[in-house]
Amino acid sequence: MTDSEKSRGPRARAAGKRRQLTAAAARVLHEQGVERTTIADIAHAAEVPAGNVYYYFKTKDELVEAALAEHSGQLRELTDALDRLPDPRTRLNGLIEAWVSGRDTAARYGCPTGTLAAELGKREEGGLDLTAGQVVRQLLDWVEQQYREIGAVDPGGRALALVGAYQGMSLLSHALRDPEIMTREGERLIRELDASA
Structure with a gap:
């Protein structure tokens, strides 16, 4: 235990550990997928x-739920900024630029929320797929x-088209392991947005 950890109370240390586990779950589940990841x-x-881990999360599904909450929080931080x-x-351009800035990660692992939503949607037991859908809904x-x-x-239709374009370019970038797909498609989306009324 470091000196800074010793100086914090037990509740603060527990919250810090839970936060570490949540951030790690979001990262590892994105990189490996739910089925391949172990506690x-x-x-x-x-x-x-x-x-x-069991002190903070009783099951792997609780960790998956925490990872989805982490993705939701990251999205909220981005949209707040x-x-x-x-x-x-300008905000939509900034969103597209943020997507493109994550092109190397997308090419390697896909969209963090999109890949989790797709994987969870294939499970027989329900619940977490709906939670993943709520994060997508937050963006939409x-x-x-x-x-x-x-x-x-038709702002709703335009939102579906833009978020769908992001999911598509993320998927293609990942499938072809080509981050430049994100760059080219992001530039196209910005040109279209700037040209639209």
Whole structure:
């Protein structure tokens, strides 16, 4: 235990460990997928003894749920930062640029939420697939609001098209292991957005 960990109280240390495990779960589940990931993999990535994981999370599904909450939080941080930009078109451009900036990760592992949603949707037991869908819905709702502020016709349809384009370019980039697909498609999306009314 480091000196800084010793100076914090037990609750703060427990919250810190839980946070470490949640961040590690989000990363490892994205990289390996739900079925291939073990609790021990997540514990190792979080630098927490495997037996200690059960103090914070009783099942792997609880870790998956925590990872989805992590993705939701990261998306909220991104959209909160974009909301500080002056207008909705600039915000959407910023979103596309953020997607493109993650091109190397997308080429290697795919979209963090999209890949989890696809994998969880194939499981027989339900629940977590709906949670993954809520994270996707969070993005769709934010994008739709930007199109609404622009005054676009059919903002919901435009949001579906933009988020669908992102999922498509992420999937193709991953399948072909070519991050430049994200770059080219991102540039195209920005040109289309700038040219639209």
